Amino acid sequence: MRIFKMVLIIVVLILFFMKIYPEDNSLEHLTSSKLKTQIAIEDGKWYLNGKIIYPGAKAEGLLMNVRMVNSIFEDLNNKQFDTDRNLNNFISKIPDYVEYGIRAFTICLQGGNPGYEGAVNSAFNPDGSLRESYLERAERVIRVCDKLGVSVILGCYYQRQDQILEDDNAVRNGVINVVNWIKESGFKNVLLEIANEYRHGGFDHNILKNPKGVAELIR
DSSP: OHHHHHHHHHHHHHHHHHHHSOOOOTTGGGGTSOOOOOEEEETTEEEETTEESSTTSTTTTOOOEEEOGGGGOOOTTOTTSOHHHHHHHHHHHHHHHHHTTOOEEEEETTOOOOSSSOOOOOSBOTTSOBOHHHHHHHHHHHHHHHHTTOEEEEEEEETTTGGGSOSHHHHHHHHHHHHHHHHHHTOSSEEEEEEETTTOTTOOSGGGSSHHHHHHHHO
């Protein structure tokens, strides 16, 4: 009888503290909800869900954004880097940025400068196919932004990482695969950027080093 009472007390205490200190899933529901946000441009001005951005302000129609390209960063050469913690820290702050007027976040499937050389950070395989684990991180950001009514500028390629792809055809395949992924996912709040700093000397593939090549990829 005494054992039964002790077990009962423990169960009650567990339920009590679960109620007071619930698991922090405050943003988790944002990644699984129905998509609702659409970005559009009309006469050179940007709209979210049919409403012009920053109405009446000097920035009316502009898409003010924050570059967070390393929010989905990974380094296959550094197994100690915690990609989940890095991503979760960013996602937890998105509502604050939105509250202060940010209406777009720039992320990239090959990240940005991590501040050191030798990082391997790419959503692309050598043939231009996509890595599911990387896409999952990008999708989490996109869905949270969608729920909060803001957009994402999704970059494909970045210098010092494009050499992961084997040739120009792989680069072309990569763009096609990203476009298909966006369409199949149903994202309407995503704008696509082909290459950041496309004429930078850190790019290996010719198609990413000249305006005609990038224009071809856009078309």
